[in-house]
Amino acid sequence: MKKVNKILEIIKVLNQTIGALHFHNKSNVYLHEPDIRKEDWKFVKECLSRNFVSSVGNYVTEFEDMLKKFTKAKYVIATVNGTSAIHLALVVMGANENDEVILPSLNFVAAANAVRYCNAIPHFVEVEEETLGIDPVKLEEYLKKIVIKKNNISFNKYTKKRIRFMMPLHMFGHPAKILELKKIAKNYNLKIIEDAAESLGSTYKNKHLGTFGDIGVLSFNGNKIITTGGGGALLTNSLKIAKKLKYLSTTAKKPHRWKYEYSDIGYNYRMPGINASLGCAQMKRIKSYVNIKRKLFKKYKDGFKNIKDITMFQEPKYAKSNYWLQTIILDNKISHLKEKILEKANNMGFSMRPIWKPLHKLEKFKLCPKMEMKTTENLEKRILNLPSSVYLLKNIKNYAK
Numbered sequence: 001m002k003k004v005n006k007i008l009e010i011i012k013v014l015n016q017t018i019g020a021l022h023f024h025n026k027s028n029v030y031l032h033e034p035d036i037r038k039e040d041w042k043f044v045k046e047c048l049s050r051n052f053v054s055s056v057g058n059y060v061t062e063f064e065d066m067l068k069k070f071t072k073a074k075y076v077i078a079t080v081n082g083t084s085a086i087h088l089a090l091v092v093m094g095a096n097e098n099d100e101v102i103l104p105s106l107n108f109v110a111a112a113n114a115v116r117y118c119n120a121i122p123h124f125v126e127v128e129e130e131t132l133g134i135d136p137v138k139l140e141e142y143l144k145k146i147v148i149k150k151n152n153i154s155f156n157k158y159t160k161k162r163i164r165f166m167m168p169l170h171m172f173g174h175p176a177k178i179l180e181l182k183k184i185a186k187n188y189n190l191k192i193i194e195d196a197a198e199s200l201g202s203t204y205k206n207k208h209l210g211t212f213g214d215i216g217v218l219s220f221n222g223n224k225i226i227t228t229g230g231g232g233a234l235l236t237n238s239l240k241i242a243k244k245l246k247y248l249s250t251t252a253k254k255p256h257r258w259k260y261e262y263s264d265i266g267y268n269y270r271m272p273g274i275n276a277s278l279g280c281a282q283m284k285r286i287k288s289y290v291n292i293k294r295k296l297f298k299k300y301k302d303g304f305k306n307i308k309d310i311t312m313f314q315e316p317k318y319a320k321s322n323y324w325l326q327t328i329i330l331d332n333k334i335s336h337l338k339e340k341i342l343e344k345a346n347n348m349g350f351s352m353r354p355i356w357k358p359l360h361k362l363e364k365f366k367l368c369p370k371m372e373m374k375t376t377e378n379l380e381k382r383i384l385n386l387p388s389s390v391y392l393l394k395n396i397k398n399y400a401k
Helices: 002-018 039-049 059-071 083-090 111-115 136-146 176-186 237-247 271-285 286-304 331-347 374-380
Strands: 075-079 098-103 121-125 147-150 153-156 163-166 192-195 215-219 233-235 310-312 327-330 384-385
Touching: 002 121, 002 286, 002 331, 039 271, 059 075, 059 233, 059 271, 075 237, 083 111, 083 121, 083 215, 083 233, 083 237, 098 111, 098 327, 121 136, 136 147, 136 176, 147 310, 153 163, 163 176, 176 192, 233 237, 286 310, 327 331
Parallel strands: 098 121, 098 163, 163 192, 192 215
Antiparallel strands: 075 233, 147 153, 215 233, 310 327, 327 384
């Protein structure tokens, strides 16, 4: 009976927080849907009418400029998706065969896939429950045990490979302890590629996520806080890095009006104009979206505050999260209810999901180096994402503005 009551309590909060399904005229309330409005149609139609649907034209540049202004990054390069952005960042920073890249195992698979594109090796590390980001204390202890330095290069004394990169993830828009991780990276001479794919609109100590590392990555997939359909972006404050990123995001053709000569291997990852035009329209509402999602968090938090054994995951001190995905963490004593909660919620039309399967447990990555994963494997059993679309709170004042 207690098990049934706990599940019903969660369903009750969903109903009270985001309203009955008929309120939204939907049979299902999905995890995170894009918010497409008349202004979006207007921008895309204008792009089509001007025939600037590929990377030629002003829409890509305009979108990049809007991102620069919003994130305060000096340089922004728009790409076809977040995965291509990670791959290009690794290429430009010099990732080679057998280089090891430190990244959290509690992660979306695209990050590790991009590492393998370069024939580099994912090296999986532990996260902390406070931020769901890389645990800086455990990481430092771990590196002290496994690293040998030669000519200021860090080597894994067990695999004999170079450890050259760190790729911290800001989970669900919430900042990892990026300043502490930067100190560790500096001590071991590691380049930082900051995975801020989920974090447009999130800041740490008033600085936008994705601007702390050598390169930062954003995603604008259909489920992100703003969308370009498919799309990503690279952020950097280095002119040298930016020039190379932009050049290799094309086909690396030498400038000439008609000759087809190439100076390097290009990746053709440049964002098309038709996608950028949608992004331009969406960016005009980014501040509104962040405010709405922060209000949605507060409403969920109020709903769950009196339910024992359930905690709303929230931003750390000195940070402002975009609350991309609203998240609850089950207490260990009720973690066995996870599948039943998911089944009941989804059967009733509320699209809840568990967190990803940790990457070190995937067959294709099982032989990769890793540290002990007690926290990661424990959190896998306890984390659930709630419906988080901006349309869920249409009753919020000024939503339509």
